[in-house]
Amino acid sequence: MAQANFINAGVTSTSSPRPSIFQLLASGGLHRSICPAFEHILRLLKTRHHSSQALDLLYKYCDEFWLLIDLSLESYYLKTYNALFSEHFYGLTRSFKSNQRHPILRSLLFSVILPYVKRKLDRVFESLRESVADGVPTSKILEFSRLYFVRVYPYIHMIYEGLHLFLAIAYTLGRSSYHQLSTQLAGLTLTQITTEAQSQFQERELKSRNSAQILPKIIRSFAQTLTFGLETGSFILQFFNHWQSRTEHIQMGPTSDIPDPPEIDPEISKTTCPICHGPRRTETLLSISGYVFCYVCVVKYLRQHGKCPITNFPANEDSLIRLYSQESS
Amino acid sequence: MSTAARRRLMRDFKRLQEDPPAGVSGAPGENNIMVWNAVIFGPHDTPFEDGTFKLTMEFSEEYPNKPPVVKFLSKMFHPNIYADGGICLDILQNRWSPTYDVSAILTSIQSLLSDPNPNSPANSMAAQLFKENRREYEKRVKACVEQSWCDD
Numbered sequence: 001m002a003q004a005n006f007i008n009a010g011v012t013s014t015s016s017p018r019p020s021i022f023q024l025l026a027s028g029g030l031h032r033s034i035c036p037a038f039e040h041i042l043r044l045l046k047t048r049h050h051s052s053q054a055l056d057l058l059y060k061y062c063d064e065f066w067l068l069i070d071l072s073l074e075s076y077y078l079k080t081y082n083a084l085f086s087e088h089f090y091g092l093t094r095s096f097k098s099n100q101r102h103p104i105l106r107s108l109l110f111s112v113i114l115p116y117v118k119r120k121l122d123r124v125f126e127s128l129r130e131s132v133a134d135g136v137p138t139s140k141i142l143e144f145s146r147l148y149f150v151r152v153y154p155y156i157h158m159i160y161e162g163l164h165l166f167l168a169i170a171y172t173l174g175r176s177s178y179h180q181l182s183t184q185l186a187g188l189t190l191t192q193i194t195t196e197a198q199s200q201f202q203e204r205e206l207k208s209r210n211s212a213q214i215l216p217k218i219i220r221s222f223a224q225t226l227t228f229g230l231e232t233g234s235f236i237l238q239f240f241n242h243w244q245s246r247t248e249h250i251q252m253g254p255t256s257d258i259p260d261p262p263e264i265d266p267e268i269s270k271t272t273c274p275i276c277h278g279p280r281r282t283e284t285l286l287s288i289s290g291y292v293f294c295y296v297c298v299v300k301y302l303r304q305h306g307k308c309p310i311t312n313f314p315a316n317e318d319s320l321i322r323l324y325s326q327e328s329s
Numbered sequence: 330m331s332t333a334a335r336r337r338l339m340r341d342f343k344r345l346q347e348d349p350p351a352g353v354s355g356a357p358g359e360n361n362i363m364v365w366n367a368v369i370f371g372p373h374d375t376p377f378e379d380g381t382f383k384l385t386m387e388f389s390e391e392y393p394n395k396p397p398v399v400k401f402l403s404k405m406f407h408p409n410i411y412a413d414g415g416i417c418l419d420i421l422q423n424r425w426s427p428t429y430d431v432s433a434i435l436t437s438i439q440s441l442l443s444d445p446n447p448n449s450p451a452n453s454m455a456a457q458l459f460k461e462n463r464r465e466y467e468k469r470v471k472a473c474v475e476q477s478w479c480d481d
Contacts (some may be wrong), residue, residue, distance in 0.1 A: 053423060274428040275393060276333060277340045297333075301394050301427055309427045 017191040021172045023090050024179045024190060030086035032115070035066050046314045059314065060306070063123075067116050073226075074112055076219045078104045080204045082197075083190075084111055085223065089230065092190045093197055094183075103188065110182040118160070125153045127303065130317070273297050275309055283323040288315040292323060334392040338362050341431040353435035355386070363388045365397075367435055371474060372443040376467040380474035384414075384438070386431065393427040396420075399434065403477045406469045408445040408456035416441070417451040 039062050046055045058065060074084050081088045082095070084107070096103040129150050163181055170176035178184035193201075273280045275297035282295035289308040299317060301309050308315045338357065345355060355367030365386040371377030383402040389395055399421055401414035409417040420429060420437055429437075450456035458466035 276337050277344070277430060278336065297427075300333075304391075304394055312426075 017194070019090075019092055019190055019192055021168060021179060023092065024171070025168070027084075027086045027090040027092060028180060030089060031084060031111075034086070035063075035070070035119070038062070038066050038069075043314055063116065063119060067112070069222075070112050070116075071108060072215075072219050073223055075104060075108060076216065076223060078107055081201050085226065087190060089227065091193050093193050094188045095191050096188045103186075106186040107188065110186040114182060114185075121153070122157075125150065125157075130299075275301060283325060285321040285323050286315060287319045287321055288313045295320070295322070332390055334388060334390045335362055337393055338365075338388060338431075344430060345432050348432070350432050350436050353432070353439055355384075355431055355435055363390075365431065367431075369435060369439050369442070372439055375443045376470035377442045377474060380477045382442075382477050386434070393429070396422070396425040396429075397434070399438065404473055406452070406455050406466075406473045407442065408447045408450050408452055408459050409441060410455075411451045415451070417449060 042055070042059050042062055046052075046059050049055055077083060077085045077088055078094075081093065083093045087094065094103075094107065128146050132146060132150050160181070167176055167181065167184060168179055171179035176184075177189050179190070183190065271279055273294040274291060275293055278294075280292060280294050283292050284295040284298055285292050286298060286302075286308055289311040291308070291310050293309070298309070298320065302315060302317055302320075306314060306316060339362070342357060352370040352372060353367065355365050358364045358366060365388070367384045367386060369382045369384065371380035371382065380403075382405065384399060385402060386397045386399045388397040399416055401410060401416065403414075405414065411417065416438060418437060418441055420426070421434070445456075445459055447456040447459050455466065455469070458469065
């Protein structure tokens with residue numbers, strides 16, 4: 001509650017119940033950045049314990065796990081504060097049209113599930129685009145739909161992003177009461193938290209605190225930790241930034257464990273690929289571990305397993321570097 | 330037809346012939362390179378000494394990105410080998426790496442014979458005897474060794 005009060009106090013002098021576009025964009029940004037943060041934490045954990053099966057699984061289905069956490073977190077926030085977590089953090093609340101049914105369900109559908117579907121589609125598009133470029137063979141029907149999807153999807157993406165930009169501009173100019181697609185679709189507007197709404201929220205918070213059910217309690221304490229973590233985290237980050245700039249000569253250590261130096265079999269490492277054991281074709285370096293493979297071999301393996309074939313460090317196609325040696329040029 | 334898996338298996342076979350590891354041998358089946366027959370000789374100074382244990386290795390088109398299915402054809406008495414001949418070995422399951430080849434797999438299985446891991450048992454009887462009654466364990470293994478000379 002503290003941060004909501006703080007933000008309200010800062011803006012009340014100029015504000016109407018209609019929040020400014022900056023507030024909305026900031027809360028949207030926070031909403032979008034929590035999932036990548038979650039993914040990053042998982043990746044870090046996976047780097048540290050790279051033989052753990054459970055972490056492997058968690059990382060592979062990272063999006064789905066986050067969907068579950070997000071759904072429970074946001075439904076708690078929607079029930080208690082009429083707002084998403086990030087919106088409440090910036091002192092906003094959702095007001096629904098009175099004639100609408102299932103406002104919370106609609107909010108969850110458009111603010112949590114829709115972005116999830118979009119994220120999944122983005123990933124599918126990325127992997128399909130490369131498999132088309134590499135000419136990985138499939139059956140005829142799949143081939144056709146794959147090509148079709150790869151051609152059409154960029155336009156869908158453009159329309160989606162374009163609509164967002166259009167709505168944001170229209171909102172700034174006062175022509176639209178919605179600033180983004182999800183609120184437009186759910187048919188709700190965001191307003192500043194008023195004092196009476198705030199007391200209502202406190203009442204609900206107390207009620208949920210006194211209830212004996214365990215699940216809401218867990219969610220509530222998770223939400224509180226997240227809020228608290230964000231506040232203190234951003235403060236500490238600022239502090240460290242300041243401190244870092246004064247003591248720039250002190251080097252920070254690497255964030256992950258340094259792997260043991262690989263055992264080099266001189267026969268194999270000079271010219272052959274560790275995967276196909278043949279002469280390397282289109283030499284490609286995996287920068288996560290420093291090994292060199294055939295491009296085709298390593299890409300196929302990374303897509304299936306998402307880790308370095310030799311060191312088991314998590315890796316993806318972004319860390320591949322094409323090598324141009326003198327012999328091959 | 331030449332696929333990545335088949336090309337790799339040809340290389341594995343070549344390496345196995347040019348640089349044969351001690352105590353193991355293997356070769357692809359006559360008309361299918363995806364199914365191999367192999368023999369592991371029981372390591373010296375272990376109860377498995379003098380045994381000639383036969384195995385099959387079935388590779389998929391995803392080899393070497395996926396491990397082959399390796400099974401003993403000979404009857405075995407070992408803490409990490411199932412009654413049907415299946416092998417409980419980490420590098421054939423979750424710790425598989427595409428850098429392994431046939432010769433590495435066979436030598437790993439050979440060293441599994443001399444160093445069983447009774448903590449992840451596939452044959453609980455063998456694991457229990459290995460831990461508690463080594464003499465009886467060795468007797469049962471010897472019986473397997475003798476049987477391994479007879480079966481085709």
